[in-house]
Amino acid sequence: MSITLKDCLALPSMSFGTVIAGASGLDRIVSSVSVLEFFEHESYDLDVFTPNELVLSAFYNFKNDVKMQCEAIKDLSNTGSIALVLFYIGKILPYVDKKLIQTADKQGFPLIVLKNDSYRIKYSDIITDVMGVIVRDQVLSKDFISSTEKRLAQMPTELRTMENLLRIMSNHYKCNLLLSSSSQVYFQASYRPSYPLNDPDYFCNLFRDSSSGYASKDVEQDGAEFHIYKMDFSNGKDTRMTLYASCHNTVLNEKIISDMCACTGFFSSVWGYSIDLQSPHALLSLIFKTEEAAAKKYLRNSNISFERISNLIIISSGNGSMEPLQGEICRLFKEYHKFYLADQIDNHLVILSSFMLSDSLDYALYDDLHCFVEKYDEKATFFMDRGNKDMASLKQTYRDYLKTEPALQKIFLNRRNWDNHDIMLSQEVMSLSETSNKRTEYLFSIIDSLSHDRDDLLKTLAIYMIDCDSKLNAAAQMLYLHRNAVTYRLNKARQLTNTSFNLMPAAYDFYTALAIWRYHNVETT
Numbered sequence: 001m002s003i004t005l006k007d008c009l010a011l012p013s014m015s016f017g018t019v020i021a022g023a024s025g026l027d028r029i030v031s032s033v034s035v036l037e038f039f040e041h042e043s044y045d046l047d048v049f050t051p052n053e054l055v056l057s058a059f060y061n062f063k064n065d066v067k068m069q070c071e072a073i074k075d076l077s078n079t080g081s082i083a084l085v086l087f088y089i090g091k092i093l094p095y096v097d098k099k100l101i102q103t104a105d106k107q108g109f110p111l112i113v114l115k116n117d118s119y120r121i122k123y124s125d126i127i128t129d130v131m132g133v134i135v136r137d138q139v140l141s142k143d144f145i146s147s148t149e150k151r152l153a154q155m156p157t158e159l160r161t162m163e164n165l166l167r168i169m170s171n172h173y174k175c176n177l178l179l180s181s182s183s184q185v186y187f188q189a190s191y192r193p194s195y196p197l198n199d200p201d202y203f204c205n206l207f208r209d210s211s212s213g214y215a216s217k218d219v220e221q222d223g224a225e226f227h228i229y230k231m232d233f234s235n236g237k238d239t240r241m242t243l244y245a246s247c248h249n250t251v252l253n254e255k256i257i258s259d260m261c262a263c264t265g266f267f268s269s270v271w272g273y274s275i276d277l278q279s280p281h282a283l284l285s286l287i288f289k290t291e292e293a294a295a296k297k298y299l300r301n302s303n304i305s306f307e308r309i310s311n312l313i314i315i316s317s318g319n320g321s322m323e324p325l326q327g328e329i330c331r332l333f334k335e336y337h338k339f340y341l342a343d344q345i346d347n348h349l350v351i352l353s354s355f356m357l358s359d360s361l362d363y364a365l366y367d368d369l370h371c372f373v374e375k376y377d378e379k380a381t382f383f384m385d386r387g388n389k390d391m392a393s394l395k396q397t398y399r400d401y402l403k404t405e406p407a408l409q410k411i412f413l414n415r416r417n418w419d420n421h422d423i424m425l426s427q428e429v430m431s432l433s434e435t436s437n438k439r440t441e442y443l444f445s446i447i448d449s450l451s452h453d454r455d456d457l458l459k460t461l462a463i464y465m466i467d468c469d470s471k472l473n474a475a476a477q478m479l480y481l482h483r484n485a486v487t488y489r490l491n492k493a494r495q496l497t498n499t500s501f502n503l504m505p506a507a508y509d510f511y512t513a514l515a516i517w518r519y520h521n522v523e524t525t
Contacts, residue, residue, distance in 0.1 A: 002029060002137060002147045002150065003029065003030050003031075003130075003133050003134050003137050004026065004027050004028060004029055004030065005025065005026050005027070005028050005030055005054070005082060005083050005110055006026045006027060007030075007133065008030055008054070008129075008130050008133070009026075009112075011126075011129040011130065011133065012125075012129060013121055013125040013126045013128075013129045014085075014112075014126060014129065014130070016114050016115050016121055017085060017112040017113065017114055017115075018112065018113055018114075018115065019110055019111070019112050020096065020101055020104075020111050020112070020113055021100075021101040021102075021104035021105045021109070021110070021111040022083070022104040022105055022107065022108055022109040022110040022111055023110065024108045025082060025083065025108045025109060025110045026110055027154075028052065028082040028083070028110075028154050029052050029082075029147070029150060029151050029154065030052055030053075030054050030082065030083075030130060030134065031051065031052040031053070031134060031151075031168075031171065031172070032050070032052065032053045032054070032131075032134070032171070033053070033054045033055075033056065033126065033127045033130050033131055034050070034053055034054075034055055034056070035055070035056050035057065035123055036055050036056070036057045036072070036076070037057060037058065037059075037060040037061060038060075038061045050079060050080045050081060051080040051151065051155075051164060051167055051168045051171065052080065052082055052151060052168075053080060053081045053082065054081070054082060054083050054085065054130060055076055055081050055083070055084045055085070056084075056085045056087060056123050056126060056127070057072075057084060057085070057086065057087065058086065058087040058088045058091075058092040058093055059072070059086070059092070059093050060092055063092055063093045063094065064094070066097045066099055066100060067435075069097070069100050070099055070100055070103040070434060073100065073103050073104050073107060073109055073111070074103065074107060076109070077107045077108075077109045078159075080159065080164070081109075082109075082110070082154075083109065083110035083111070083112060084104075084109070084110070084111055084112065085112045085113075085114070085126060086111065086112065086113045086114070087114060087121075087123070088114075089113055089114070096111075096113060099434065099436065102434065103434055106434070144172075144256075144259045144263075145259055145262050145263055148168060148169070148263050148266075149263075149266060151168060152165065152168075152266050157346045157402055160289065160346070161289045161290060162179065162187040162264070162267050162289060162290050163187055163188070163189055163290060165263065165264065165266065165267060166179060166187060166188065166189035167189040169189075169260050169263060170189040170190065170191045171191065173245075173247070173250065173252060173256060173260075174191050174247060174249070174250045175191055175245045175246060175247040175250065175252065176188070176189070176190045176191055176245065176246045176247075177189050177243065177244070177245050177260070178200055178203055178243070178244040178245075179241060179242070179243050179244075179264060180200065180203075180204070180241065180242045180243075180244065181240070181241055181242075186200050186294060187290055187294060188200070191247075203228070203230070203244040203246075206219070206228060206230075207228075207230045207244075210230065212232045213231065213232055214229075214230070214231045214254045214257065214258075215229070215230045215231075216228065216229045216230070216254075224248060225248075226246055226247065226248055227246070227247050227248075227250075227251055227252065228244070228245070228246050229244065229245040229246075229252055229257050230242060230243070230244050230245075231243050231254075231257045231258065231261055233258075233261040241261075241264065243257065243260060243261050243264070245257060245260070267285075267289075283295065283298055283299070283302070283304070283309075283341055283352075284341055284342075284343040284345060284350055284352060285343065285345065286298050287352075287391060287394065287395060288345060288350070288395060288398050289345070292391050292392060292395070295391060296391065306390070306391065307354060308339050308353070308354050309340075309341060309352035309353060309354065310352075310354055310387045310388050310389075310394065311352065311353050311354055311355045311384065311385060311386075311387050311388075312350070312351075312352060312383075312384065312385045312388065312394060312397055312398060313350070313351040313352075313353070313369070313382070313383065313384045314348050314349070314350055314351075314381075314382075314383040314384075314398070314401055315329070315348060315349040315350075315351070315373055315380065315381065315382055315383075316347070316348050316349075316380060316381040316405075317349070317376075317377055317380055318377040318378065318379030318380040318381070322344055322347075322349060325349060325373070325376055325377075325380070326342060326344065326349050328372060328376070329342065329349065329351065329369065329372070329373075330342055332365065332368055332369060332372065333351075333353070333365070336361060336364075336365045338353060338362075338365060339353060339354070340352065340353040341353070346402060350398075352394075354387070355384070355387070366384070369382070370382050370417055373416075374416065374417070378416075379416070380416060381405075381408075381409070381416045381417075381418065382416060382417050382418070383401055383417075383418045383419065384419060385397050385419065385420050386419070386420060397420070397423075400423050400427065401423060404423050404426035404427055404430065407426040407429060407430055407519055408422060408423070408426050410518050410519050411425065411426060411429060411466065411515045411518050411519055412466065412467070413462075413467070413518060414463065414467040414478065415466075415467055425512070425515060426515075428512065429512065429515045429516050429519050430519070432512070432516060433516060433519060433520065442509070443509065443512060443513040443516060444513070444516070446497060446509065446510060446513040447513050447514075447516065447517045449496050449497050450493060450496060450497070451517075453492070453496065455488075455489050455492060456489075457489055457492065457493045457496070458514065458517055460475070460479065460486065460489045460490070460493075461489075461490070461493055461501075461510065461514055462514040462517065462518055463475050463478050463479055464486065464490065465501070465507075465510060465511050465514055466511065466514055466515065466518070470502060470507075472486060472487065
């Protein structure tokens with residue numbers, strides 16, 4: 001459970017490999033090995049999470065498609081894989097494109113190539129070597145809880161879900177798992193290749209007459225024998241949970257089940273997500289950190305309509321403490337008699353409510369919220385969307401925000417109030433930064449034409465267009481310059497680029513180019 005990628009590079013077959021990108025991820029733990037040769041980005045199932053998997057490939061069916069290779073790297077990273085070993089460079093894959101290396105570096109995803117004289121190394125050589133040390137480590141390891149904690153700490157924030165925690169344990173012990181609350185809201189993970197006996201009602205009915213605590217039963221279905229286990233436990237103060245497990249060819253025991261129950265504590269203690277399913281605040285963890293079914297069931301049980309929580313607000317405290325900020329924000333909602341749910345998730349204050357900004361009271365509350373956050377801490381950030389159609393779009397908005405937040409902080413350097421349009425621009429900037437075509441060449445030519453001037457034309461234009469919405473007086477005030485000095489710089493930029501950037505479509509191109517410049521050149525603290 002603690003074999004890292006760095007350990008694997010010392011194995012005989014892997015010693016032929018060279019890390020050419022993503023070296024920051026070499027401490028990641030490896031738990032399995034797989035082969036990828038056929039890939040279609042549009043049909044790639046991002047909900048299939050394969051934790052800590054090392055992938056081998058020669059990119060056979062897209063060996064000449066660099067864009068698809070980059071998409072494969074990103075999708076592998078997003079679904080739990082931790083590194084890629086590229087085979088047969090020069091034989092199947094003509095060469096490793098620099099865009100692929102850049103993509104892997106940005107993802108922190110190790111890219112390993114085998115040396116040119118290592119064509120005799122087969123996939124099976126690496127699979128045998130790596131799985132051999134993993135199996136030996138699992139046999140010798142006596143601290144499953146500690147090693148699981150290490151794996152969880154390596155997960156990106158957006159992948160820290162209860163289902164993914166259960167998947168780690170399910171894959172390790174080759175069993176189906178179901179974690180249920182007293183209100184029958186549940187999380188589950190199935191071992192692949194899957195088998196029957198993962199239905200929640202089946203588990204509950206099988207142990208209906210059993211005493212609380214640990215119990216096990218053997219059942220037969222379709223001519224096969226299955227081992228079924230149950231353990232009741234407390235997870236946090238007054239939070240009663242039940243863990244069910246079913247296996248076919250493996251046998252568990254009370255200690256293993258107890259260790260898995262203890263690991264679920266990471267969800268609330270280490271990650272800070274509420275699983276007190278008697279509290280309405282737990283709904284936020286269910287929506288953003290579980291599969292959709294659990295959150296929908298909780299909504300039905302609690303008689304909360306989705307329309308009452310369709311708006312998402314995300315607040316970061318900057319330098320200040322989150323607790324007093326949360327208290328004051330909640331006070332504002334109560335003062336306006338507005339229904340809301342609020343909790344701290346992923347080091348942010350996350351609020352769900354429903355806003356109609358055409359309504360004067362709703363707009364006044366929104367304005368008060370924004371103003372309070374701005375006064376509370378100059379580095380605090382405030383994001384609000386304009387409402388989501390369903391649970392999936394709400395969750396996607398949240399994930400998009402987490403992924404683009406570092407870019408938002410760089411692009412909107414002097415503004416901390418963001419919305420969906422800002423996320424869309426940040427996504428476009430991040431995508432353009434990994435692409436090379438006629439449009440990106442034009443955008444970078446704009447940056448280049450202004451970058452060597454002594455009058456800080458790029459900085460002036462960025463403040464004028466991005467921070468001040470092309471308002472001259474506001475830009476002059478932010479730059480601590482007379483408006484005539486700003487006008488001089490703007491005219492100089494027009495002459496150098498031979499473009500009137502106040503008119504569309506040039507305005508959008510310049511705005512995007514300046515956002516790209518900030519994304520690549522601004523350091524945030």
